[in-house]
Amino acid sequence: MLMPMSMPEPAVSSFAQFRSTLPAALIKQLRSGRELVRADEAVHREAPLPTSLAELDRLLGGGLERGALTELIGGRSSGRFGMVLAALAAATTAGEATALIDLGNGLDPQAALDAGCRLERLLWARPERLRDALAATEMALQSGFALVVLDLGCPPVPGGRSSESSWVRLQRAAAAQGAALFVSAPYRVSGTAAATVLRARVRRVLWNGADGEPRLLAALAAHLAIEKSRASTPLSHQTTTREAQLALRVPGSFAAEILAAVAARPGFDSAQPSGRRARQAFPPVQRVSSPRLNVSNHLILAQPFPGAMVPNHNHPSVSNHL
């Protein structure tokens, strides 16, 4: 910026004094570097961490609240793990370091990669007991990770629910560091420590093919509901709905049932052709396979599956063969 010669020379230690000498119109537009950085930090510290799933983010008022514990509960095949991977993918893609404390030891690195996770930004810890999992979670929270996910796996959880004080301790560690703590459990575990509790229920499992025909798993439709939200959180005044429908699909599947399941989405244009509608509903998946297939010495015998026109990417034999 060019300044007239008569203006005082700015001194680093007396920025406020320098600003007071400027015209009023200019003062409003002038910010010190520290003010700019602090404002940027404040925005990002307060802004929730998006999960990249529109329905889930809408329910949570933008995403996972930083400095708070968000608990997601649901039984088997409720879409819990898919949501966990989506949250991890969104955070790692944004350049944040994340930690997954995987009590059930259920992570498939290929699935995480397919979901969009940057694996090099993901710390994967595999404790065997809940006590170790809680200790590892606290350590990760104290180390500055932006998102720490504690997944308790399928029931029964080894170690039960633990004491409520340990969950309060985790919540305080998250609050002290401004980290988002996302707990995925088959049943309520965190008690009063959770700022938000979401329950996921499987609504329908969607298969390709009718009865009597060969079937192919296409998607899973889940119902999400908020069971608890702390009044002080932004959730209470930003969220207008407390329930949502979520469809998690098998990679490569564009079944008619999925379209029907997501047709109620806001902004969904039902007049478009089905293929285009499907692509609109679900962004295209980038195929991952060729490098592994090329270097592999393995022999795959993919048995032809009559009537199965859509590949099932969850099965390595099929995905790699195609």
Next chain:
Amino acid sequence: MTIDRLACVAVPLFALAARLRSEPELRGEAVAILAGNGSAARVIAATKIARRAGVRPGVTLLQARALLPGLVARGRDAACERAAQEALFETAETFSPRVEDAGEGVVLLEINGCERHFPGATAEHDLGHALILAAGRTDLPCGVGIASSKLAARVAAALPSSPTVVPAGEEARFLAPLPLARLAPEIDLAETLARWGIRSVGDLARLPKDEVISRLGVLGQRLHQTARGLDPQPLVPRLPPPDFREGLEMEWPLVALEPFLFASRAALERLTQRLETRALSCARLGFELRLEPDGLHARAIALPAPTRDVKALLTLLRLDLEANPPGGAVVGFTLIAYPDRPRESQLSLLGPADLSPDRLATLLARMFALLGPGRVGSPQVVDGHLPERAALVDFDPPAPPRVRPEPRPGRGLLAVRVLRPAIEIEVITDGKAPAGTLPEELEPSAFSQPAARPLALRAIAANAASAATHDSIAASASSAPANDHGKRQGAAARPRIEGTVRVASGPWNLEESWWSEQPVARDYWDVELTEGGVYRIYRDRTAGSWFADGVYD
């Protein structure tokens, strides 16, 4: 020509100082260090309290005990002295990159240009004070002498009013009153000089150089040069060591873990302090335990990231010793830190915050200690087709982007939660088996049908009593051909799987490692149970058994 200025840092009573550094609880006690064995052991150094009581170097232990019954006697400990010498050397290196290790608690460092860090007329004097303070922080009280020759600096360091600065060019005058013995001439040469009537360093320095050389040869030339305050040999800087060692000889053999860890903690603290002076961290921790009567137990612990966290290192040491006991009483130990540069990070103005390297290293070390090896790291895709395959690599996240990227919509994919190890299940298939019957009641041919569609399934022994359930599940799980590289979960609680199949999709055949001794041949099915849950199950074609290895979740 610039005259090199040298500083000499000398620790008086070095054997005693090194011992007190390793055993700080002995400070304030009457302690004597002895050299030699049995009745031939003689005191070589003693603390001020002991000296006041009359304990002097050269007396035997019995004589010393007679003078002072409460005297604490310790033998010379080579490990302590080596570690103290290293610590002194590293302290000197924080002042100058050119340091010579003169041994026995003495280091020499070239200080040309260092005085600029201490503005004022007494720069060298202030530098000497700083050296004394820095050595004191490593529990080594020392004296400092500054001169232009090694001998002058060493003599100055031994004077009581430390630091002593000998101005450049004044070395010969400073050394002149010293007895000739300080030059340490060889016996023959000393006798010759004594016959000439030369008693002091100054007397020798005043002799003509050429005459001395012609009569005494090369040795005489070197002595004459030293007496004139000139160094016959230049400073020889030492290369940085490949590892850092701290150790201790025990007073008596240790058989319990806790006392050993107590002694190790102090050694680890000293070790990390030394690493910190060089801005290094411990990438691998080795230890050598000397066992009674004559044995050695040596191991090394690989760390997931370089760290200086004493608590984590101590926990790892404990876990390793619990898993691999030495098998004998420990009479001495040496801890070895293999150094590496700690991870560095650049703060970002507008991008996401990076993890603090120190905190990350501490976290990884503590998690490693808490969960054990092979349980912490960054997941990595493994070449192959078995769905349970996974690998861990060291967690070393790249620097975050400079600008925070805009969030992108997610893919919304259904994930499979892998069951490691796979759970053995009983499956009723279509065809020959009537609904509701158990597999053992089926004809064996039912399993041989490759396309037998599952109708109902349940985990083996899932309905038995809990203790028996865990045992039997663990036993059956251990027979599953899982490819998990980590140890199995053993008797941990496993998910219960039971129900009638509502929809079954499959089979997808998978064959791998057919060329090896353990080929894998499986028929995969996706099944949805009427009781809830969508599972990925497979039939092992080799054994004919069924397993559940994943839950769609």
